[in-house]
Amino acid sequence: MLLGAIEGGGTKFVCGIGTTDGQIVERISIPTTTPEATLDQAMSFFANKGIAALGIGTFGPIDVNPQSPAYGSVTSTPKPHWSGYRILDHVQRFMDIPVGFDTDVNAAALGESVWGAAKGLRNCLYMTVGTGIGVGAIVEGNLVHGLLHPEMGHIVVKRHLLDSYAGNCPFHGDCLEGMASGPAVEKRWETQAVQLDAAHTAWELESFYIGQALATYILILSPEVIILGGGIMNQAHLFPRIREHVKSHLNRYVQHPVFSTDLETYIVPPALAGNAGLCGALALAKEALIR
């Protein structure tokens, strides 16, 4: 049995065909233009592939509440053409199969919990640090939606003492995303993040903010594992530094054996690596099929 997966991003939509055990057998990448053009191309890719269900993990904000009249649509976004667009309606004009629909980060969290680093666990976080900062969460076996869906990238952070950068979040200035997203790093240091070598202060600040945010998530959600992905996390030297900052922020308050370790098995890269997003969408398809 084959399943379809769409990883919808702000610059590209990756579409894939996969199996129920998480293997991607075919994929294409479509540049994100208007919703109509982008989704029409995606639908052409899936035509006659015989998929039994489709999963869509997409950038947002989106309406993920099946009881809402706007379920399956993008809500308000600065991205031209996409505000209010009904993605799910578009897809359902082309196919009459179960469709799972969730945020890109919730999808990635689900994928890692089904086939990756959180396999068999009932609580995990998947955080992506790139153009933006997003976090998907599974709590007691369920993807977290709640009133809307989490927007964990925008939490308040305490500033690093050496940091005078104002932050670049249009809503909150110096929230986590405003201080630690890829664009924040690049604007603060006026250079591309990949050009900053591992010894640069940039990474001390980055680890400080991400570590602080993870400590907050740990205090609130008590995840069993935390998976960090996204472009910025390709700087592998960040992992041990972030783990140190998490421990220093928690300051021995949370008493669990894992916090006596160096957190090497607690704060990890995606086991699905570059496939985390697409496999996540595949996991949404699988879930839609079962439901």
Next chain:
Amino acid sequence: MLLGAIEGGGTKFVCGIGTTDGQIVERISIPTTTPEATLDQAMSFFANKGIAALGIGTFGPIDVNPQSPAYGSVTSTPKPHWSGYRILDHVQRFMDIPVGFDTDVNAAALGESVWGAAKGLRNCLYMTVGTGIGVGAIVEGNLVHGLLHPEMGHIVVKRHLLDSYAGNCPFHGDCLEGMASGPAVEKRWETQAVQLDAAHTAWELESFYIGQALATYILILSPEVIILGGGIMNQAHLFPRIREHVKSHLNRYVQHPVFSTDLETYIVPPALAGNAGLCGALALAKEALIR
């Protein structure tokens, strides 16, 4: 059918008998001394009452993981005699009925979701602001436990510009509890909280910190309603101020109709009022019975 409930606090244990529809029919209050003496008195109260199940919502930190060898015990606490005490074992020596065991705040959240302000909702928070700050959460219908259990009172907060108080959390100094618990208010202003009139700056700072923390919880958990209890929240004038601070911290980022309102139905006192804790323990008993 009657159920038993224990609301275990640092200064008193309240024990009650109630019905499956949340009515408390009898109660006593026992001063918290040693665990043996306190629990023996509680067991005497319940003897021959014919309860079908017991719920225990207690101060912590506690081990709430049924798979853990230490399930049902207090973990490490500065409170003399209580570290490592096996509450559940003590109780099960006296009664052979289903026993539910969780944190006091998780119990209160559950009680409000079964009979109170969060009735019928799948996501809610119950926060108590008193001697400490604790938060219980229900996410997609489940109490949040995760790796351990949340310790949301200890999240990082950004300081109020007018506030030079160092904070009184022994672990983190100026975390939320260090800045906004009852003892923090009293040490900062060197007077009893109840003596500070509504116009005092103390309450502006208090609303700022609580509002900021609620904004963080909203971004992470997306609750459908937030219930605020505890001694400090008896200052009813705090509610509208906290709601304003929540809106100002979120700064129109979270797009849901409720955030266009004054949040009067979103951030509320416990519908179960002074019974929130005991009814919460009753709800744990009911859940244990069903399970």
